[in-house]
Amino acid sequence: MNKGKWNMGWIIALIVGGVAGWLASIVMGRNASMGIFLNIVVGCIGSIIGNLLSGPLLGIRGSVQSFSLTGLIIAFVGAVVLLGIVNFFRRGKVR
Numbered sequence: 001m002n003k004g005k006w007n008m009g010w011i012i013a014l015i016v017g018g019v020a021g022w023l024a025s026i027v028m029g030r031n032a033s034m035g036i037f038l039n040i041v042v043g044c045i046g047s048i049i050g051n052l053l054s055g056p057l058l059g060i061r062g063s064v065q066s067f068s069l070t071g072l073i074i075a076f077v078g079a080v081v082l083l084g085i086v087n088f089f090r091r092g093k094v095r
Helices: 003-027 036-058 069-091
Strands: none
Touching: 003 036, 003 069, 036 069
16 A cells, blocks of 8 residues: 555545535535634535435445545535534524
């Protein structure tokens, strides 16, 4: 296993997760209340949710460990779903 490639995969995952989480927080109106750390967490968890939803439903998989537009879109959609769930339980409405 190439250790340098493994480390680069994690760096890419954090960057893509951060971008996906940031974009989702803008769409869901939570950008002011979230910092970069929460954006990364939401984006990475959103990627997992997006892959769980898109795999069985659409038959596509995205990976944030090697950059692809499909992976970014799937992470973004998953992050929006995650923030929608959080908003629902905190505010009583999705948006």
